Amino acid sequence: MEYFLTEQTIKILKQILQANSDYMYHQEDNLKQFSKVQSPNATLVMCCDSRAHTTSFTCNPENNFFIVRNIGNQYILNQGCVEFGVHVLKTPLLIFLGHTQCGAIKESMNNYSHLPSSIIREIDHLALSIKKSELHGDCEHKWASAVVNNVNQQVELALKDFGLLCLNKKLIVIGMVLDLDNSMGGGYGKISVININGETDLAKFTNYEGHA
Numbered sequence: 001m002e003y004f005l006t007e008q009t010i011k012i013l014k015q016i017l018q019a020n021s022d023y024m025y026h027q028e029d030n031l032k033q034f035s036k037v038q039s040p041n042a043t044l045v046m047c048c049d050s051r052a053h054t055t056s057f058t059c060n061p062e063n064n065f066f067i068v069r070n071i072g073n074q075y076i077l078n079q080g081c082v083e084f085g086v087h088v089l090k091t092p093l094l095i096f097l098g099h100t101q102c103g104a105i106k107e108s109m110n111n112y113s114h115l116p117s118s119i120i121r122e123i124d125h126l127a128l129s130i131k132k133s134e135l136h137g138d139c140e141h142k143w144a145s146a147v148v149n150n151v152n153q154q155v156e157l158a159l160k161d162f163g164l165l166c167l168n169k170k171l172i173v174i175g176m177v178l179d180l181d182n183s184m185g186g187g188y189g190k191i192s193v194i195n196i197n198g199e200t201d202l203a204k205f206t207n208y209e210g211h212a
């Protein structure tokens with residue numbers, strides 16, 4: 001091994017540590033409040049994509065979101081982590097947040113056999129969850145529809161395990177999509193709720209307006 005860092009690496013590390021100094025300065029009082037125990041409001045399953053972040057909906061993710069990330073925001077891949085959030089931390093919300101332009105979703109729709117086996121295993125679950133018969137239109141449209149389709153499937157999978165908690169009003173499972181490319185027409189970065197406890201016709205929720 002060579003003990004040598006590239007200039008680019010040094011620059012990135014410096015940026016990280018400088019940003020951390022700023023963070024410590026501004027957040028010390030906030031962090032002290034929950035330094036011994038966490039009590040998040042939601043278990044959040046989201047994609048690893050570098051363009052999708054909690055900054056799209058909160059300035060204070062600390063102690064608010066117990067976050068599980070994997071490619072394609074999947075339940076099964078990190079079932080234990082999700083169960084930790086729901087059963088141990090008892091978050092009242094379980095959110096699956098998909099996003100448009102999701103590379104994992106795109107791979108799952110095509111031939112991905114050339115990828116390393118460890119990646120194939122993770123995409124296999126996505127390929128199974130996406131109902132391709134429900135996808136219509138050109139490639140871009142099918143891709144965006146598959147993102148929505150996958151979020152709905154993840155909610156369905158989670159409800160198989162958490163349905164009773166939902167029935168007893170201890171948990172609500174929500175499906176959402178972050179629109180990175182404005183393909184849904186609401187603007188770049190718009191988050192839409194598309195599924196609540198397995199229901200996609202949100203007009204049925206008379207006390208939910210939802211259209212921010």
Ligand SMILES: [Zn+2]
Nearest residue numbers: 047049102103
């Ligand atoms: Zn993604």
